Amino acid sequence: MSNNIVIAAIVAGAVGLGAGYALFSGQAPKTVEKETVTVSSAPAGAGTLDEVRARGKLNCIINTGLAGFAAPDDKGNWTGFDVDFCKAVAAAVLGDATKVNYTTATGKTRFTKLAAGEGEILSRNTTWTFSRDVDLAQTFIGVNYYDGQGFMVPKSLGVKSAKDLDGASVCIQTGTTTELNLAEFFAGNNMKYNPVPIETNAEAQELYKSGRCDVYTTDASGLYATLMSFDNKDDHMVLPEVVSKEPLGPVVRHGDDQWADIVSWVLRAMMAAEEKGITSANVKDLAAKDNKDKEINRLLGKDPLQGISKLGLSPDWAVNVISQVGNYAESFERNLYPLTIQRGLNALSKDGGLHYIPPIK
Amino acid sequence: MKEKTYQPGSYPDLPPPPGTVGIYGWIRNNLFSSISNSLLTIISVILLYYLIDGIIGWFLFDAVYDAESKIECRKIDSGACWAVITKRVGQFVYGFYPEAERWRIDISFLTMFIAFAPLLYPDIPKRKWLLWFSLIYPFFAYILIMGGYFGIQRIEYSLFGGFMLTVILGVSGIVCSLPIGILLALGRQSKLTVIRTISICFIEFMRGVPLITLLFVASSMLNYFMPPGTNFSILVRVIIMFTFFSAAYIAEVIRGGIQAIPKGQYEAADALGMSYWQKTRFITLPQALKISIPGIMNTFIGLYKDTTLVVVIGLLDPLGIGRAALADTKWNGLSTETYLFVALFFFVSCFAMSRYSLWLENKLNTDQK
Numbered sequence A: 001m002s003n004n005i006v007i008a009a010i011v012a013g014a015v016g017l018g019a020g021y022a023l024f025s026g027q028a029p030k031t032v033e034k035e036t037v038t039v040s041s042a043p044a045g046a047g048t049l050d051e052v053r054a055r056g057k058l059n060c061i062i063n064t065g066l067a068g069f070a071a072p073d074d075k076g077n078w079t080g081f082d083v084d085f086c087k088a089v090a091a092a093v094l095g096d097a098t099k100v101n102y103t104t105a106t107g108k109t110r111f112t113k114l115a116a117g118e119g120e121i122l123s124r125n126t127t128w129t130f131s132r133d134v135d136l137a138q139t140f141i142g143v144n145y146y147d148g149q150g151f152m153v154p155k156s157l158g159v160k161s162a163k164d165l166d167g168a169s170v171c172i173q174t175g176t177t178t179e180l181n182l183a184e185f186f187a188g189n190n191m192k193y194n195p196v197p198i199e200t201n202a203e204a205q206e207l208y209k210s211g212r213c214d215v216y217t218t219d220a221s222g223l224y225a226t227l228m229s230f231d232n233k234d235d236h237m238v239l240p241e242v243v244s245k246e247p248l249g250p251v252v253r254h255g256d257d258q259w260a261d262i263v264s265w266v267l268r269a270m271m272a273a274e275e276k277g278i279t280s281a282n283v284k285d286l287a288a289k290d291n292k293d294k295e296i297n298r299l300l301g302k303d304p305l306q307g308i309s310k311l312g313l314s315p316d317w318a319v320n321v322i323s324q325v326g327n328y329a330e331s332f333e334r335n336l337y338p339l340t341i342q343r344g345l346n347a348l349s350k351d352g353g354l355h356y357i358p359p360i361k
Numbered sequence B: 001m002k003e004k005t006y007q008p009g010s011y012p013d014l015p016p017p018p019g020t021v022g023i024y025g026w027i028r029n030n031l032f033s034s035i036s037n038s039l040l041t042i043i044s045v046i047l048l049y050y051l052i053d054g055i056i057g058w059f060l061f062d063a064v065y066d067a068e069s070k071i072e073c074r075k076i077d078s079g080a081c082w083a084v085i086t087k088r089v090g091q092f093v094y095g096f097y098p099e100a101e102r103w104r105i106d107i108s109f110l111t112m113f114i115a116f117a118p119l120l121y122p123d124i125p126k127r128k129w130l131l132w133f134s135l136i137y138p139f140f141a142y143i144l145i146m147g148g149y150f151g152i153q154r155i156e157y158s159l160f161g162g163f164m165l166t167v168i169l170g171v172s173g174i175v176c177s178l179p180i181g182i183l184l185a186l187g188r189q190s191k192l193t194v195i196r197t198i199s200i201c202f203i204e205f206m207r208g209v210p211l212i213t214l215l216f217v218a219s220s221m222l223n224y225f226m227p228p229g230t231n232f233s234i235l236v237r238v239i240i241m242f243t244f245f246s247a248a249y250i251a252e253v254i255r256g257g258i259q260a261i262p263k264g265q266y267e268a269a270d271a272l273g274m275s276y277w278q279k280t281r282f283i284t285l286p287q288a289l290k291i292s293i294p295g296i297m298n299t300f301i302g303l304y305k306d307t308t309l310v311v312v313i314g315l316l317d318p319l320g321i322g323r324a325a326l327a328d329t330k331w332n333g334l335s336t337e338t339y340l341f342v343a344l345f346f347f348v349s350c351f352a353m354s355r356y357s358l359w360l361e362n363k364l365n366t367d368q369k
Helices: A003-040 A048-055 A081-094 A110-115 A130-134 A177-188 A201-209 A220-229 A257-275 A283-288 A294-299 A317-324 A328-335 B022-030 B035-061 B070-076 B083-094 B099-120 B127-146 B162-189 B193-208 B211-225 B234-259 B263-271 B276-313 B318-327 B335-364
Strands: A058-063 A100-105 A121-127 A138-140 A145-147 A149-154 A168-173 A193-198 A215-219 A236-238 A246-253
Touching: A048 A058, A048 A081, A048 A257, A058 A081, A058 A110, A081 A100, A081 A121, A081 A257, A081 A317, A081 A328, A100 A110, A110 A121, A110 A138, A110 A246, A110 B211, A121 A145, A130 A138, A145 A220, A149 A177, A149 A220, A168 A177, A168 A201, A177 A193, A177 A215, A193 A201, A201 A215, A215 A220, A220 A236, A246 A257, A257 A294, A257 A317, A257 A328, A283 A317, B070 B083, B083 B099, B083 B162, B083 B318, B083 B335, B099 B127, B099 B162, B162 B193, B162 B234, B162 B276, B162 B318, B193 B234, B211 B234, B211 B276, B234 B276, B263 B276, B276 B318, B276 B335, B318 B335
Parallel strands: A058 A100, A058 A121, A168 A193, A168 A215
Antiparallel strands: A121 A246, A138 A246, A145 A246, A149 A215, A149 A236
């Protein structure tokens, strides 16, 4: 009788080895295929565009879930501000915004995933800092969202400004830049605070809701997302002060300037489209006629844009981006207005924001 | 009416006095045996009523099962908003696996039970034939799930997620780690120095490192060791790490079992002139494995639950899918419902495993204790 257990174990062993073999053998052809691609496209790092075209899909690394920036809808389609940017690049490069493979990454794994080539773009609310840019050998191609650390308080506290927070207890995520920012802000204003250290954002929300801390601090976009999750959101407010700079933007690997140019000009094209009043609704009409503003003509491929062939893009790249994804404002409104996030710093420079677009000529 | 007479000693037992047996008697003895007991009973019943009333109300009667968003849920009723689950149940089960191809997962899952039946239940009819199916099942499931052969569409691993991912990781880890664990346990007891040293090093290293570290190694470090351009699926890397990790624990559990066997058993086997492998196959392992069943199952259940750790390297297991659902502005803030649902899934599968191990223990019980 108990011999059976040995037989079962032996068969399980064989099954295990078989499973291992199946997984590896299935892996092998893919590996070879990949290698031939990289060999043909030496020097290392270059040829990202060819690789994407050959594959027919763009690999994009996104957040595992952040309200407004990346989240799957009920049908399983990823949506969000960062996801829109992946789609825009796919539209420009492949002509089809749906041809994106999404790979999710956490804050800890995002850079290694990019470095290991699991994606061509890291579009995951990543703060542009010196060491990430230089030390990790990555290229930040621009800023698509200016974030900053803010404070949320219950209205019953009667505080109107972060400068009134002397002596408050603050829920703060340990081991993040927000912790340092908080200390610097309070020290700089000669105020004292009582830190309530927490591990995760979810924990912070519960502590804040239960009144364990007076103030909750994290990036402003995160505060708005948290606020949206409250049942009684009218009882809380986000204070006007922003105490740190968090310029978020898409990232690519060092070593392929052509690809970096493509990605950065897709971002600028979306912003330029907003500046020139080109939307997903009117882009086809504008592309069909001769506009007085020659910059619109150049952007939409009506007039020749010097150097576009060097990027390896077709003249209608921007038309694809704007018609399939929309301009910067459309993406912002679609994804971030539901969180009641205002344009603020993220308005174009002509509207008092920070986005200043180099001319398209 | 004339009273019956009985011979001395044959008078039938009288029924116990009313109020001391049956439900009434039980209640009287256990709940209302004294004034203080009666008070406690009444207070407890009142408290229980409020508690259960609130919980059941929240869970069932006041709950909303169909709505388009959390705001809509709250408008309809005050209880749980299960709509976040019902709207996304496909995502919770299959991750982002394309809807048109989900039958492949269903078939793989159902046939998994056929493949496991002969391994788990020795008395099953036609066991010999079914064992052949068990042998080809891994290839069959791999081809069906990943695709890319026989004209079946290839599915990228990045689309894997949800309960399906948990089952793939958990089952592969469990199935592969048991044989490796047995070999390691035998290796650690071996008289051959090289084998013993390797086994000890492996076991001690794997046990000495947190699983989460191994997962980070799988997700980040391995990329640096491989030749550039190798795309070694993260799923395989993670399964290997899970397997190694739990194999080390299994090895120690089984070693405990081996050492619990009385010395006389070995001596008897030696006296019969058995070779090492005969001894292992007929004397050591049958007894050692039987003793180790609770420990092995403990490790398996632990491994199964540890699969949720993959969320830190960006794989969307049920917890990850739940978090992603909460990041949707429509469902933001429904963490209680989401996490309860995931907890229920894990409870059901872990409870089933633990019941099976109990059944197996009873079945193999030879009453030697």
